[in-house]
Amino acid sequence: MRLYDAAAIIRSKNAGPFAVTIDLFFADEDSYRLARSAALLTPAGVAAAYGVDERTVKGVWWDDRIQAAKVSLQRWSSSSDPFCTDLFGAHLHTPLAAAELV
Template sequence: MTRLQDLADVLRSKNAGPFQVTIDLMFNDPGVYRRVRDSGVLTSERIGTAYNIEASAVRVIPFDRVRAIKVTMPRRFGSNGSGSAFDRDVYGAQQHGPLAEFLVP
């Protein structure tokens, strides 16, 4: 088992508009990309549980051509949008932490 942060060459989060965050996972090695993509670890249900959001609101989108996986979900804090009163991360740049710890067989 290997942590996702040790497999991805890029693991980052950012705004995907004022109400969503996207997490990008990028891989240089095609074999590592396929390992992660096919592992069954990155499911909407599992990510929803880790982030305490509804699984139906999580989208996991693999892009084979560029060896990348995009996870898009609603912002956990600041449901009134980026920069609202309780928003802790205006840019969405610190939201990849829970995903980084996922273990991949």
């Protein structure tokens, strides 16, 4: 199962000019538990999905109360870079969303 099949909402946005944050919200406890136990949603799994060094992943945080998670990682180019293809970081969640929950 891919992350986008398990999550009800996946969105990304800039967290300053050099970082991006990805918010994950799950509609039910089963999907949340599946995602929380997946190797994908660890710093190593996120790094593999983006093809970056694990040190660029700042963390994965979970909130059981609202069945949600937040992933933060360094941007590979500054949001102020004139050649940046996603100035607002709005589409930077795609590699993670399309990855398999394993």
